[in-house]
Amino acid sequence: MYCGRVVRTKDPAVRTLLIERAAHMLRTREPITLRTLVAGTGVSTMAVYTYFGGMEGLWQAMRQEGFTRLAEALDQVATTADPVRDLAALGAAYLTNALASPDLYRVMFDAAFALENPAAADETLHCLVRTAERAKEMGRFRSDIDPLSLATQTWVIGHGLVSLVATGPLPREALDHGIAILTALFVSCGDAPETAHRSVTEGWRL
Template sequence: MPRPRNRDYAELRRDLVDAGGRLLAEEGPSALSTRRVAQQVGVSTTAVYSLFGDKGGLVREMFLAGFERLAEAFDAVPRTGDPLADLLALGTAYRASALANPHLYELMFGRPVPEFTPDAETGARIRPTFDALVAAAARCVDAGVLTGNPYDVAVQLNALVHGLSGLELRGALGPPDEAGAHWERAIASMVRGLKV
């Protein structure tokens, strides 16, 4: 059998991560096994062990993949001359990433796999997503459009979009158009409270 090309490994890695995320989200942690994940993708468990080492390595990669996708969504937001619009666009990107990756969201922010706790290295790898919010908030404070400590502003925005995303993924905000209206009102209220 010919050795897969590098992009095939990347695709296989993504497929396995997504299969693991779907099993975890749909059936819970007891369904998450290397055998089940491999079956979902149509490969042997050897592929899982080769790419991730073991089930713990797979869970770590699932966790990191969620944040990598969030970072990609943030990176796609253009930096313009309007720092407040840019900060709010990060909130929109957060929502889009959560909706595109609902199977990874709970693992990113909850503890559905009790034996998985991110170590310091893993924590350092996901930190840039929050740092992007702090930097965007700092631009707003520096421009005089928001008041407060940029870190605190970022914490508030992060808490708000996290809460809204979690509710929307559970269907608690209604259909997409209704959910969007809840998002707009909540963000507008937060911004009003932070304006100079």
């Protein structure tokens, strides 16, 4: 009788556990080794090789997971007839995602670790670029506005706010300043003040 070798299926929960634990240890500046990483998790050090091929693969997976979760959050933002509202809603989704996974959020922008899929990470910004292009095409922004530049500025605003809130010193309520800041940005791009404020408020509150 032939007895084949049993192939164990990888458990996504174990992969997520190790990624989140490593990200937390980085944020709290705990020394990370194979043993300290798995301590108390119920999995062996071999799991790091099974799921990531080693520690280097784990670092890459951490950054990629951050962008993967951001992409999922942005995908959930509905596209409406108001692209300025949508742009603000994407900004709000960016903040919500960062506060939901603060440890991974900090690792996302650590260029010391390579990304598994840089194109997938770039797509999170291009999602905003396409929305800015729609607003420009509809006449909400001036014809000389560069959608990439505007999307980048929108990203910077969100990144600045959430960084100050997630790590202190600002309280969560400070995120509401995003409405005034984005409104001013979009008005500077040619949108009417009242229309911009209404669109931003609606999108940001989501």
